[in-house]
Amino acid sequence: MTPERSDPAVPTATYRLQLQPEFPFGAAAAAVPYLASLGVSHLHLSPVLEAVPGSAHGYDVVDHARVREELGGEDGLRALARTAREHGLGLVVDIVPNHMAMAPRHNHALWEVLREGPKSPYARWFDIDWEAQGGQVLLPVLGHPLGAELGNLTVDGDVLRYYDHVFPLREGTEELPLPQLLDAQWYRPAWWRLARTELNYRRFFSISELIGVRVEDPEVFEATHAKIFQLLHEGVVEGLRVDHPDGLADPDTYLRQLHEATGGRWTVVEKILADGEHLPASWPVAGTTGYDALRQVDGLFTDPAGFGELLGQYRRFAAPQTDRGGEWAATxxxxxxxxxxxxxxxxxxxxxxxxxxxxxxxxxxxxxxxxxxxxxxxxxxxxxxxxxxxxxxxxxxxxxxxxxxxxxxxxxxxxxxxxxxxxxxxxxxxxxxxxxxxxxxxxxxxxxxxxxxxxxxxxxxxxxxYVPLLSATEVGGNPGSPAVSPEGFHAYCARVQRDWPVAGTVASTHDTKRSADVRAALAVLTECPQRWADVLAEVTRTGEGVPDAQLAWAAWQTVFGLGPAAAERVQGALSKHVREAGLYTSWTEQEPAYEEAVAAFVGAGPCGVPGEHVAAFRSRLEPHIRANVLGTALVQLTMPGVPDLYQGTEGEYRALVDPDNRRPVRFPPEDPGDAGDKAALTAAVLRLRRRRPAVFGDAATYAPLTAAGPAAAHCTAFVRSGEVLSAVTRLSLRLAEAGGWRDTLLPLPPGVWADVLAPEREFTGHARVEELFERLPVALLELRPGR
Structure with missing residues (x-):
């Protein structure tokens, strides 16, 4: 039976699909029946416009006027939209206003700028400082200084070639000798190392392959958004996710223009909020994409006292190279x-x-x-x-x-x-x-x-x-103080329900350094810091082959959080880790000897026989990891906002930093095995949200519930609109060590409350928490009508 569509203006839940040549529109369409049965209202698609060939992410756009051919082109996107509509789903797409790919052979607008210079009608598109570099655009593409590469630059008709790079020649310069020809261009091919100090175009962060776009110019805004607006107005797409608005010259004006042009469609922005920072109230958007919610949910399952102990163990073990004994702010x-x-x-x-x-x-x-x-x-x-x-x-x-x-x-x-x-x-x-x-x-x-x-x-x-607790190192997080009290969490949720009730919430994304399930496992370490230190003492008894203790600490936490996995996945993540840290090696100044020592250590230690001790320790903590996994899922899916599920995360999903977390997933998923509880819980919440959108929408309410009794601090609960109740176990290992729930009670609002996952179970009055969590360490209850 085809599910009924809810109000297309606001999703009840979205499901993020990471499109790439290995997973095009056709594969997404094939997944629609399963995703519709799961209970989401919208598919959330990664960027769909033409990108650099082979791109696995799509954020390197080269043509805003065309839907990406490698994914199936515009016909494929429209076919996906039709299939989605037939199953009661809409589409939300990711747009990239800040930058384009610095790939002239694929980027026509950039090609024309390099050919015609500042007089090109496309020159206004790009944020180039023409007064610098003698009026030439620096192109940091050469592998060595120009003198060593001159023989590899060749003229071929009206283009200049350098291996796979192709650049246009300024009209009338084709017959010049090569040195004079290079001087006569509107660009300057240069050694890639000069980008650090000589680059004269704005880029995305420090990525020279992505050039900044001037969407503050009305003509550029219209040209770079026309196709997306067409897809919106024709009903192919219903909502937007805006990538990195902070890179724009004037995000306020841009978002107002976007709101007017789209007719106020549901739009969320990838805005990273620091602790205590609020989204600008004047922005005409639904809210953020949800990293602020992620920080709150993760913090709820982190033990503040235990983190302090873990931090002490980290300082003793790793002797971090930071100011004042390893403080976050100093780092x-x-x-x-x-x-x-x-x-x-x-x-x-x-x-x-x-x-x-x-x-x-x-x-x-x-x-x-x-x-x-x-x-x-x-x-x-x-x-x-x-x-x-x-x-x-x-x-x-x-x-x-x-x-x-x-x-x-x-x-x-x-x-x-x-x-x-x-x-x-x-x-x-x-x-x-x-x-x-x-x-x-x-x-x-x-x-x-x-x-x-x-x-x-x-x-x-x-x-x-700064890695005392790896689960705290996500955007918007505060690794120096990662825990969030239940009171703080409830205050956050009340504010979101009041100010941004249909903002996004996330637990895992294509950008998270560790998926929610990996972070949920790592949070358990704050409940047993001494036991973790004892395990590390056992597996690092000799200390041989450890390139540096800080990396070793991070590596052991990585394999604990990830659990059994192919060694190459761990090696890839830790290779990225040491280059990003930049303490002993980096992306641009790689130290082969150090990186080889890291690889050898990881292979022989965390991914070798000693790693089996960590795996055994994790196995002993599995009930508490499970409590965090299920608690994270239920809280994210029922707190104020519109939940976004990353592909595959409805079941067990353990992933590390990209590209590990961008691998295509199978639809429908294979037998969930031990992850069946999470899959069942996720589907139950999503179907409930689709069936009763008003309970969770912009006019909904949020009310905390406070347990009473000896273990009250370990039960976090809240009610949505007086009709749906969520309760989770918090810090379950500490709870077990303190003697369990005993006589702890959760006072329920008036009426009969049924367990959504087991409707035969009903509760009224003051529920015994031990009974409430008899089947699972979480509970989702719905008020029985008329009882």
Whole structure:
């Protein structure tokens, strides 16, 4: 029977499919009957527009006007939409407004810019500093300095070739000798290492293969969104996920334009919120994609006292190379300095040039006479002290670039008068001085640089340097204080229900460094830190072959969280780990001897015979891991917001960082085995949400329930709209060690409450928690009508 469609404006639940040539639109269509039976209302598709051939993710768009041919083209997408509609499902798609692929042979707009230069009608598309590099776009594609590669650059008609790279030639330059021909182009092929300091186009973070797009230009906005708007208006697509809005010059204006152009379709934004940071209230979106919810759910199952003990064990075992004994804030600060002076050096140069121009031409005497070095120092010292991604025009920039940060930044100067550069920069950011286009450009570039810095220094560096608890190192998380109290969790949920009731929630995504099930296992370590230390002492008794203790700690946690798996998966994740950390090797300065030592250690230790001791320890903790897995699933699926399930996570899903978490999955899944409880629970919640959308929607309510008795702290429960009740076991290992539930009771709202998974079980009044959790460590109850 075809399920009834709910209001297409707001999903009841979405299911993320990671499209790629190995899993095109046709494969997605074949999965529709299963996904419809699961209970979701919408398929959430990764980017569908034309991308670099072979791309496994689609975020490297090359043509906004076409649906990707490798996935089946527009006909394939429309066929998928028809199949989905026949089964009561809609489509939500991921859009990428911030950047395109730096692949001229596939990117027609970029090809024309490289051929015609700043006079090309496409020049306004890309964020290029034409005043730098002598008016040429630096293309960091050469494997060695130009002198060593000159013989590998060849002219072929009206194009220049370098191995697989193809570039257009400026008209009339084809017959010039090669050195003069290169000088005559609108671009400069250069050694790839020059990208760090010489690049003159905005990019995605520090990825030179992705060039920034100027969607703040109305013409560019329309051209890069026309196909998506067509698909929306024709009903092929019903909602949007916006990738990385923080990279845009003006996210506020962009999101208003998007809202108007789409007619207010359900839209969520990939906005990473720091602890205590709120989404700008003026943004006309449904909310975030859900990393803030992920942080809250993970924190709920983390023992605060046990984390403190685990942190002490980490410091003793790993002796981390961080300031002040391994503090999180110090780790982030050190990483930020490193990123600004290395990976984002070119961005800092450009920001400094803009600041210098603004100061030199300012009518305000106090702003003038600031040396570029002083402005650069002031910018750096302020940027590294930002605790959120960036300021916004709609928000209070003084709350982001604080006076406290300015006071610390002034200490970097020896001469007090030179320290005034800090106040000049801060006043420019806050809009207290300056106006006009140059000042607006400075504010936008400061915000964009801040965003890239936060992502690179926290997500891509500090998360790999500060690892007492790997499950805490997810975007939006706080590895220095990962636990969330039940009271804090309830307060968060109440605020979301009030302010952003149909925002997204996630537990696993294509970007999480570890899937929810892996993180759920790791959280158990906060309940037994001494036992974990004892296990490590056993498996590292000799200490031979350990390249560094911090990596060893992370490696042992990795195999504990992942459980039995192919060694190459662990090797791949840990290879990425050490390069991202950048302490002994990196992506651009690889140290083969160190990386070989890491591989040997992982193979002989965590993935060898000693790893069997960790596997046995994990096996003994399996009931408590299961409690966290099921608790995480139930809380994420029933808390305020629209849950997004990543492919395969309805059952047991253990994955590490990409590309491990982007492997195609099988539909329908194979026999879930031990994961059957999670699969049954997930399907039950999704079908309940589809059947009763109002219970969970924008007009729903959220009310915490408080247990009473000796183990009350271990039961977290809440009621949605007075009709659906969720209860989970929190810190189950500590609970068992304290003697179990005993006489703990959960007071239920009036009426008869039926177990959704076992309807013959009913509860009224004060339910004994031990009885409530007799079958599973979680419970989902529904109020019986008229009883």
């Amino acid at each position: 982030v600060r050190r990483a930020a300095y490193k990123v600004l002076t290395h990976e984002l050096a070119a961005e800092m140069d450009r920001l400094t040039r803009v600041a210098s121009r603004v100061c030199a031409t300012s009518p305000e005497p106090a702003v003038r006479d600031r040396a570029p070095w002083a402005l650069r120092t002031a910018l750096q010292e302020l940027l590294v002290r930002l605790e959120v991604y960036r300021p916004y025009a709609s928000g209070d920039a003084a709350a982001v670039v604080t006076e406290e940060a300015a006071a610390e930044a002034r200490l970097a100067f020896v001469v007090a008068e030179e320290a005034g550069a800090v106040d000049v920069v801060r006043d420019l950011v806050l809009g207290r001085v300056g106006d006009g286009p140059e000042h607006g450009e400075f504010q936008a570039r400061f915000a964009q640089t801040a965003s890239a810095l936060r992502a690179k220094s926290v997500e891509d560096t500090a998360f790999y340097r």
